[in-house]
Amino acid sequence: MKKIISNAYLFTVILFLYAPILVLIALSFNDSKSRAHWGGFTLRWYMSMLQDRDILSALRTTLLIALLSALLATILGTMAAIAIQNMRAFPRSVILGITNIPMLNADIVTGISMMLCFIAFRISLGFQTILIAHITFNIPYVILSVMPKLRQASQVNYEAALDLGATPLQAFFKVVLPDIMPGVLSGFLLAFTMSLDDFIVTHFTRGAGINTISTLVYSEVRRGIKPSMYSLSTVIFAVVFIVLLISNFAPGAKKARGAGA
């Protein structure tokens, strides 16, 4: 009896989480402009999605920003984490305090504060400002992923490498980096997904004429949703589902994750 109730509960929550997404998927194949009626199966919304310049350029911008911001944030963040690790207590707590600000602060305040800053310094709003903003909110996630790995990494190995004649750079790339790689990687992935999903900060730091998927959806909604948005949602959901499925359950993935977690 208890088992039935808990099964029913799990099922209800899953239904709540997935029913809306399934509806979107169904609508993306619906050959009728009305949302309430099933007009037969069609792929034409997918065709119009592939010909829609706005959607394609938003998709490109989103991926490019996510990739670049995650990459730069990973480099800056890893460097910072190594330095923070070796700092004395006071400067360390000051820097970690500032690091926490963008994670705890409301996105809307982060967004408008950066918008004010860009305008004050006459940096014109566009691709570059979105990129800067995304790097800024991504670095803290990288630092927080790398720091625990650095704490575990053995100090002795690095010194041994130096004693054996490696330059500090060689010692870093050959000894320290492999040690902290799981943290660096999970920081990169976290930053990448944070950037993909961001709407609010992008909304304030983008200029006119450039869109990410999130800001495109937001402006489409005001003008009335085109069915090609449903196709886009379906494609995105499918990609997310497959990527996460592979990274979680592919043979060999468990081991890598175990090291990373």
Place this chain on the structure above:
Amino acid sequence: MKSKGTRYLALPYIVWMCGFIVIPLLLVLYYGLTDRSGTFTFDNVRKIMLAENFRPLYLAMGLSAVSTLLCFLIAFPLALILRSRKVGKGSFVAFLFILPMWMNSLLRILAWQTLLERKGVINGILSSLHLPEQHLINTPAAIVLGMVYDFLPFMILPIYNTLIKIDDNTINAAYDLGAGFRETLLRIILPLSVPGIVSGVTMVFVPTLTTFAISNMLGGGKVFLIGNVIEQEFMLNSNWNLGSGLSLILMVFIIMSMALLSRYDNGEDAIL
């Protein structure tokens, strides 16, 4: 890596954070405490007392409190069931509950808009069954629904993470010593899961308190939250001073709730 040189590796980061975190926030402070001509004033901050600004703040706090509570009430039993079923971190069932987190949140709100609209899916189904159409969208309830839907995984994940760390022996010991399910839940499991609850609450409360996208998409401009007011001051009315002043108030609320919550939190481990 104790060599002296490593300290300078933080330099780019420190410069970056000063330029894009500290200075921007100081600018918000500056604009919030000055008028258009640049003279010092408390007017912008004081304007939160006007009904047109106070009511959205009040409503946002109410809706976000209700959403956070609902998320907790749904997520805690769920995490408890997952724990008792020995659903491990890597299992498919756990995966199903976390997956929506990675789906673009605006697209997920779009899904609810499609369902709830006047000519949307739910009303379509109702009318094909010859039932009266319901007024679903543009209500506070629709917004709460959207908030819960959008942020539920963010409550499930941290609570689940702390619950699976509780040692079975601790719980069995409570039962052995004669505690019933209720007592074990209230006196053992709940206190031990506080760090997870705290980070779950933070991850739901702050974004729902400050959202303007959910209220805009599911409220149709009829339900106005403090986030909408601030967004409009910046993007529509170009009144940066008032917008910044109201943002300062918002930050005070966030800092206060964080301070309140951090008294119950003893670790940073639950977030990641």
